[in-house]
Amino acid sequence: MSLVKKFATVGGATLGSRIFGFARETFMAAALGTGPMADVFYAAFRFPNLFRRLFAEGAFNAAFVPLFSKEIEANGVEGAKRFSEEVFGVLFSALLIITIAMELMMPWLVQWIIAPGFADDAEKTSLTIRMAAVMFPYLMCMSLTAMMSGMLNSLHHFFAAAIAPVFLNVVMIAALFYGMWIGAGPELIAWYLSWSVLVAGVLQLSVVYVGVRHAGINIGFRRPRMTPNVKRLLWLAVPAAITGGITQINQIIGQAIASGKEGAIAALQYADRIYQLPLGVVGVAVGVVLLPELSRALKGGHLKEAANTQNRSIEFVLFLTLPAAAGLWMLSDAIIRVLYERGAFSAENTAVVASILAIYGIGLPGFVLIKALQPGFYAREDTRTPMRFTMISVVINSGLAITLFPLIAERGIATAEATAGWTNVLLLFGTLVWRGHLQWEWALARRTALLVVSTAVMAGALYYALPYAMPWLSPGAHLLQQVLALSCLLALAMIVYFATAFAIGGADLGMIRRNLKGRRKPAAPPTE
Known part of the structure; x- marks a missing residue:
């Protein structure tokens, strides 16, 4: 199977998950808006989500x-x-101990780490503690799910691992429907959502376990022992756990700062959900597929194949994320209005969330490039270098967020995250080139420049088209009119971008097809 087909398999399943995620966020926006219950739920949910990314x-x-x-x-x-x-x-044993310890420490964690800004509101603090306690065991389910997903990816069974996240969104949507159907208030709906997270974790674990069984491996439980293999895994996993959660680390810092303003946490979450669509579809697909491909090529001595695979992945990322970034910048207000502005979500909420989304758009190519560059280190069993770069970006993110939040509120946190992401990209890319693990290609540099030109042409077309679409996108327009107008703008953007990119040489269908073939070249003789 070619790389592009593997990207499509994982990306397609992830796209399905993100679409359900959009539906979930739309219903949550209508039910909770950016009010106190939205802040409480997202603050409580962010904590197990952080540990899921880290561990x-x-x-x-x-x-x-x-x-x-x-x-x-x-x-x-x-x-x-x-x-x-x-x-x-x-x-399993370590997760059980961590879960018990975190449950006991939850009051302290909420007051000092998760949401220190809730300190003046005893009710919000109490609810956050209790909801976080309900959702934290989700970490145990998802960590075991991640292990089995890694097995499936290594065995080239990508679909089950990629489709499992859909169940989180499906179960949460069911909880929202039930809450709205019985006329429940915001607090009761938040409780239904908290329990649905735990149920979804069990379902996701079940899906990948069946997938592993289907792939021919039946995992039995062994008494915990620190074997050489386990020690090696831990040696690599500790820095990787820090590195892999860079976005979540930065977001948890942003959340702690944002908790000082009413509605700020929810506003950041709603914008985050939008840019997670291209980040997930492209970034997750590239990260999941690229790591086992690079690992296998390097273990077999296919150094040229490994270098070509990584360069083609970078090209694939830029080809898709540059126009997505420009689209988020130009259409942020329209996207937020169409997806969220109803019920408890007001026009003022739209303005705030749209400004955050536009800034996230600038950081999007950087966030996805991190997914394409880190496997170049991980496949060589180097997890410490990316960890160091992650720590640098976290320091930058923290400093900027603290500095900018008093000046431009939520937009300051988004600016800090985008800046930290691009800093990480520059450090990763420069180190790979310096070590000779990433071959500099002038052809790739030329195509990148042409893709930037194509993106600028697309942005110009949107700039001139937006005034004609505004009457249909206005707050008073019918939802169907808004959806139609936004769809037309997106279609225009895609046509202009792809036509320009192929016309000026930024992309070539034959080149993409040839370079993304997954054919194994004969092994080069090992170098001394």
Whole structure:
């Protein structure tokens, strides 16, 4: 299967999850708006979500996949099964201890880390503590899900792992429907959502477990033991856990700062959901597929194939995210109005969230490029260098967020996150080139410049088209008119961008098809 087909498989499943996520956020905006219950729920949910990124997705996509792939190459499926059972025993035991400890510490964590801005409101603080306690076991489910997803990706079974996140959105939508159907108030709906998160975690774990069984591996429970393989995994996983959660680390810092203003947390969350669509569809697809591909190529001595695979992935990322970034910048107000402005979500909310989304759009290519560059380190079992760069970006994010929040409120937090993301990209890219792990291609640089030109032409077309669409996009227009107008603008943007890119040479269908073939070249002789 070619890289582009693998990207499409993972990206398609992720797109389905993001579409359900949009539906969920739309219903949540109508039910909760940016009021106090929205702040409480999102603050409580962000904490288990942070740990999921740190200890689940980041650690296992970075550390587990290369080691699992190595076991398959060296000892076959039986060796990989033995390794996964060793890891499962240690992981399950560690997660159980962490969950119990966090549940006991939850009051302190909420007051000092999750939402210190709620300190003056005893009711909001109490609700956040209790909802976070309900949702935190989701971490245990998702960490085990991440491990099994890494196994499936290494075995080239991408779909089950990619489709599992859909269940979170489906279950939460069901909880919202039920709450609105019985006429529940915002607080009761928030409670239904909290319990739905835990139910969804169990369902996601069940889906990937069935997928692993279908792939031919039946995991049994082994007594936790610190075997050499487990020690090696932990050595790689600790820095990877920090690195893999860069976006969540920055967002939790932003949330703590934003908790000092009513509605700020919810506004950031609503904007985050929009830019997560291209970030998820492209970034997750590239990260999930690229790491096992690079690991296998490097283990087999196919150095040219590894370099070509990474460069083509960078090209793929820029080809899709540059126009997406410009689209978010130009159409942020229209997108937020069409998706959210109804019920408790007012025109004033639209203005605030749209300004945040426009800034996130600037950071989008950077956030996705991180996903394409980090596997260049992880596939070589180097998780510490990206960790150092992550820490630098976190310091930049924290300093800017603290400085800018008093000046431009929520937009200051979004600006800090975008700046930190691009800083991380420059550090990762420069180091890979300096080490010789990323081959500089003038052809890639030329195509990138032409893609930037194509994006500028697209932005210009939107600039001139927007005044004609504004009557249909106005707050008083019918929802169907708004959707039609936004769809026409998006269609115009796509036509102009792709036509320009292919016309001036920024993209070439034949080149993309050839370069994204997953054909294995003969192994080059090992270099001394």
